Amino acid sequence: MTTDISIQLHGVSKQFDEKVVLNGITLAVPKAQIFGLLGPSGSGKTTLVRMIAGIDVPTSGTVHVLGQQMPQLAMLSKIGYMAQSDALYAELTAQENLEFFASLYGLTGTKRKQRIHDVMELVDLGSHLKKQISNYSGGMKRRLSLAISLLHEPGILILDEPTVGIDPVLRKSIWQELTNLSQQGTTILVTTHVMDEADKCHQLGMIRDGILTAVGTPDELKQATSSATIEEAFLYYGGVKQ
Numbered sequence: 001m002t003t004d005i006s007i008q009l010h011g012v013s014k015q016f017d018e019k020v021v022l023n024g025i026t027l028a029v030p031k032a033q034i035f036g037l038l039g040p041s042g043s044g045k046t047t048l049v050r051m052i053a054g055i056d057v058p059t060s061g062t063v064h065v066l067g068q069q070m071p072q073l074a075m076l077s078k079i080g081y082m083a084q085s086d087a088l089y090a091e092l093t094a095q096e097n098l099e100f101f102a103s104l105y106g107l108t109g110t111k112r113k114q115r116i117h118d119v120m121e122l123v124d125l126g127s128h129l130k131k132q133i134s135n136y137s138g139g140m141k142r143r144l145s146l147a148i149s150l151l152h153e154p155g156i157l158i159l160d161e162p163t164v165g166i167d168p169v170l171r172k173s174i175w176q177e178l179t180n181l182s183q184q185g186t187t188i189l190v191t192t193h194v195m196d197e198a199d200k201c202h203q204l205g206m207i208r209d210g211i212l213t214a215v216g217t218p219d220e221l222k223q224a225t226s227s228a229t230i231e232e233a234f235l236y237y238g239g240v241k242q
């Protein structure tokens with residue numbers, strides 16, 4: 001495996017009982033790239049990112065992250081994962097949630113304090129640190145989940161629809177930060193339904209019924225489908241446009 005590939009999948013399939021959800025996915029994501037996964041609801045995006053994060057295992061095929069076969073406990077500290085549903089402790093404050101995750105990642109002392117401050121500023125929740133999560137809105141919970149995934153400065157960031165419920169102004173600054181992180185060497189895998197976000201990715205993978213139907217830069221996918229926009233290309237690969 002070449003060292004400049006951060007995420008490598010070979011023939012990854014996943015079956016739940018009789019149902020084939022992913023079918024033979026082979027994919028390589030280079031280091032420092034923002035790779036977007038696009039596909040209709042139920043096409044298998046979450047199932048795929050969960051296997052890359054090491055939370056689930058393929059029925060067949062292999063997943064390597066930074067050259068290590070997944071799942072692997074030692075990779076926990078190298079991966080930031082933001083799931084679609086927020087994994088937060090509702091009865092605790094934001095600060096207590098952040099401190100819990102920081103301790104999982106071995107962050108202590110001044111460094112922990114600094115990181116908590118930095119990630120909360122980034123998601124514009126700096127003034128809500130002491131608030132109990134049960135009093136957070138849906139969008140605030142999403143932002144806190146994103147902050148937690150960034151806490152330990154992971155080399156691999158896996159974000160499952162990170163900007164759902166986040167207003168356009170903050171969405172823009174979050175994407176600016178994702179671009180900065182990728183420029184500093186972070187590899188980012190993101191699922192999205194938002195087309196202007198898809199356009200900001202270096203490469204896109206289109207998934208339909210568990211099959212990776214196309215991979216390329218936004219411009220390549222537009223050209224290949226004679227589409228003026230990514231939305232049109234998405235509809236083509238999603239099977240809507242004839």
Ligand SMILES: Nc1ncnc2c1ncn2[C@@H]1O[C@H](COP(=O)(O)OP(=O)(O)OP(=O)(O)O)[C@@H](O)[C@H]1O
Nearest residue numbers: 016019021039040041042043044045046047048084
């Ligand atoms: N644990 C499970 N057991 C059985 N079926 C499952 C399980 N997890 C996912 N599925 C099925 O796998 C398919 C793909 O689901 P997945 O959540 O990966 O899709 P998705 O592309 O992320 O959808 P969305 O965009 O709506 O989030 C769906 O039909 C779903 O019902």
